[in-house]
Amino acid sequence: MAEHLQSDLFGFTALPSAGDYFQPLAERVRPRTLDDVAGQEHLVGPKGPIRKFLASGQMPSMIFWGPPGSGKTTLAEICATSLAYSFEQLSAIDSGVKEVRKALEQAEKSRRAGQRTILFIDEIHRFNKAQQDTLLHAIEQGLIVLIGATTENPSFEVNGALLSRMQVYILKPLGPEAIAQVIRRALKEDRLLKEISIEIADSDFLLQFSGGDARKALNAVEAAISLLPKGASKMVLNRELLERVLQYKAPIYDKGGENHYDIISAFIKSMRGSDPDAALYWLARMIEGGEDPKFIARRMVIFASEDIGNADPYAITLAISVFQAVTMIGMPEARINLAQGVTYLASAPKSNASYQGINEAMSEAKLMQDQGVPLHLRNAPTRLMKSEGCGAGYQYPHNYPAHFVRQHYFPEGMEPKAYYRPGDEGREKYIRERLSQLWSERYRL
Numbered sequence: 203m204a205e206h207l208q209s210d211l212f213g214f215t216a217l218p219s220a221g222d223y224f225q226p227l228a229e230r231v232r233p234r235t236l237d238d239v240a241g242q243e244h245l246v247g248p249k250g251p252i253r254k255f256l257a258s259g260q261m262p263s264m265i266f267w268g269p270p271g272s273g274k275t276t277l278a279e280i281c282a283t284s285l286a287y288s289f290e291q292l293s294a295i296d297s298g299v300k301e302v303r304k305a306l307e308q309a310e311k312s313r314r315a316g317q318r319t320i321l322f323i324d325e326i327h328r329f330n331k332a333q334q335d336t337l338l339h340a341i342e343q344g345l346i347v348l349i350g351a352t353t354e355n356p357s358f359e360v361n362g363a364l365l366s367r368m369q370v371y372i373l374k375p376l377g378p379e380a381i382a383q384v385i386r387r388a389l390k391e392d393r394l395l396k397e398i399s400i401e402i403a404d405s406d407f408l409l410q411f412s413g414g415d416a417r418k419a420l421n422a423v424e425a426a427i428s429l430l431p432k433g434a435s436k437m438v439l440n441r442e443l444l445e446r447v448l449q450y451k452a453p454i455y456d457k458g459g460e461n462h463y464d465i466i467s468a469f470i471k472s473m474r475g476s477d478p479d480a481a482l483y484w485l486a487r488m489i490e491g492g493e494d495p496k497f498i499a500r501r502m503v504i505f506a507s508e509d510i511g512n513a514d515p516y517a518i519t520l521a522i523s524v525f526q527a528v529t530m531i532g533m534p535e536a537r538i539n540l541a542q543g544v545t546y547l548a549s550a551p552k553s554n555a556s557y558q559g560i561n562e563a564m565s566e567a568k569l570m571q572d573q574g575v576p577l578h579l580r581n582a583p584t585r586l587m588k589s590e591g592c593g594a595g596y597q598y599p600h601n602y603p604a605h606f607v608r609q610h611y612f613p614e615g616m617e618p619k620a621y622y623r624p625g626d627e628g629r630e631k632y633i634r635e636r637l638s639q640l641w642s643e644r645y646r647l
Contacts, residue, residue: 227395227424228417231388233276234283238387240416241380242273242373251371252277256284263341263348265326265356265365268373269532271415274351277373278322281349288312288319290346294328302336309346319346326350327359334364341367355531375414375532382409384416385423399436400427407441410492411448413533422448465491466501473502474509478548485537485544495536499525502543513553513628520546551628559622566619573613606640620644 233239236246236253245252255261261281266274275291282289290305309319321340323329340346341364348368352359356370376384382405389400402408402423412419425447426439469484488498499521506521524543528536582593597607612618623645624630624637638645 226421227388227392228420230394231384231392231420233273233280236280236284239273239276239280240383240387241376242277245277245371245373251369252281256281259285261285261287261320261347262369263346263367264369264371265350265352265360266371266373267352267354267356269353269375269414271412271417271419272373272375273416274373275322275324278320278349278351282320282322285320286317287347288317289322290319291322292324294323294325294333297323299333299336302333306336306340306345309340313345320349321346322349322351324351325353327352327354327356331361334361338363338367376412376416377414378409381412381414381416381419385419388420388423395427400439401437402439407444408439411444413492466498469498470501470505470509473505473544473548474552476548476550476552478545481544481548482541485540489533489537489540495528495533495540496525498540499528499543502540502547505547508557509552509554510547510550511553511556511630512624512633513551513630515629517547517550551630553625553627553630555622555624555630563621570613570616573616576610576614578609579611608640618644 236256239246242250244250247253266277268274278291279289281287288309290308292301292305305321309321312319321337326334337346337348341348350356350360350368356365360368385402385405385408389395408419408422411422422444423439426443427437429443429447465484465487469481469488472480472484485498489495503518503521503525506517510517521543524539527539531539577591578593578595580587580592582588588594597609599605599607601607610618618641620641624634626634634645
């Protein structure tokens, strides 16, 4: 019967157990040790805290915060296996206080038998306060080591009392090389696949589709294999096959090629042209194409100073806030932060006066490296320097009306020049008017 099942499915010579046929590929090849884990080097590498905890034989309660398919459940299972702890698993989606108490009762039985318990709760952010509170006493008494998994920011979704008793570790979306490593390992080691020669002809498409989710990538491979003729000794997963089984067409977007630079150029020029709708469109193209959201946010920070500047001084603050939010939140929610920043920057008054000013000043500074600092502008921290005239004649602006006094701030012999020429938009209109009053020979309305 087993041989018939094998031949009917894939034509293998190996004899997998009957249960293998009912397990998804992602489950069959789930890593069993830290050395098998792809990615998350900051946690499982030689200096990673998870590896150090397992080496010491002690494990604190913790929360794994990361996107789907990044390895949260896998790490929890590896921790339990490596430490020989009992492993109890719940999903907050379909569990309540009753199920938690039952798991704690089982943990108590294990403790009496001399074995500690890891209680793993998936989607822990879905537990309400009362459900989360049932765990506090068990953690404090050492009955369980709690590992919670969440895709949401635990600072917002897990109550403070529980959070204060747990370490939070962030799992990152798996990069292309880590996803490729997961797929290679599956094709090489899975009992149902390793006897077949399987070639993935368009790995870039598969990596783009997975979006950093290892489970999604493995499910795609398994689905594509199911469409191929059974019993073949060699299978090729090409783009056409993958698109057919996944019903997904990858956007035409090469993050390392010409299209990448064309789209970011269109994005910036749309913001510069004060068209928030076009800017949102190009933002969406980049997001759909799998662009690094931090790359987009960095360009927005540059844009805020280069193209808006002091016409709206708040623009740079908002852009930096968006960058911080993107770094902290991650995709897909970070698209909302990006959209807010893009629409504000595109709609803001524009000025490139600061950008032009520093470019002009740097060009002249290169030609005047030998120009010394006038004595009255020099620092004079010692008596000797004061005796040589350093700082002599400097007029302290705050001692004068309106906190201003005319004096020469350029090098001796250099004619003052307006590098910064504010425009008439937004806040710069006020700046221009003020500078025209203070330095009328340079700034004229």
